[in-house]
Amino acid sequence: MRKSPFFAPAAAVAAALAVAGAAQAQPEAAQSAVNVTLGAELQSRVDKLGDREVGEQVARLQTEVEQALSQRYPGASAQLVLTDLKPNRPTMQQMRDTPGLDPIRSVSIGGAAVEGTIVTADGESRPVKFSYFSPSIRDVYGYGVWHDADRAFDRLGAGIERGRY
Template sequence: MRSLVALSAAALLASAGSALAAPASVSVSVGPELQKKFDKTYGVREAEQLTADLRKSVEDALAKSTAHDGARIELILTDVKPNRPTFKQLGDTPGLSMESFGIGGASIEGRIVAADGREQPVKYSWYESDITQAYGNWIWHDAEWTFDRFARRLARGEEVAKR
């Protein structure tokens, strides 16, 4: 009976220790050059959607990990390329079709500020290089793939400033 109580107490202490660690806070903004591209070419609503997608990918990945607990993660979306035309591009360019497709991807920069104040730069990019692999059904297929790859690496605690 005492061993059962001891095991229960140990399990409670172990779970309390992990519960005390606050998850990382994640903020995402758009770089100035990319913002101009959203305003002129892609459409402003696309910027809002992509920053929300990047934030959600990182938050979801970090929720499954203890990497960067208590940190502040500040990300800047510096470039994106769509796989298909955006709604603004379709409206601005007669003859353009949703059947059009190309290679896409994204670039992310920023920093991780650890709970103790240490800063770590973040830089990651990935663009599809094979047009035969770029035929996604979604406008931002490769960009979202980039967000997911980045988030998984971040959650594993891998160095993400090398690329």
């Protein structure tokens, strides 16, 4: 009797769902809690940058810090404030507001600044103050809108993993 090829993908999907279910069944205490808020100055510029895109960057920062904390300080939590955020290329909102911007040729110095505290599982509080912006327009080589902000979040995560914070 021949096996039908139709059932092979179904078995693979079932196995993937079982693995995903097991990953979600891990205790909540092992996962890190990261809360990211916007600084007052950045909040005043959200309408100009675009609410959705700023929200995506907050989520990106939160994910990066959660991963770094789980590596270095399991069970730690962080209260972070995104104080500055600048895109390398125009956001969708900026292009709607200023039709003359070119999404390809309009380039600027981008990056991000973050402040806050990390509280380890044993209660130790560690201050965080980090910023990265391209040093000059010649150093902007990425093609993404948030290339330097992503680089800032990656460097912050690497600093946390190394124990700098």
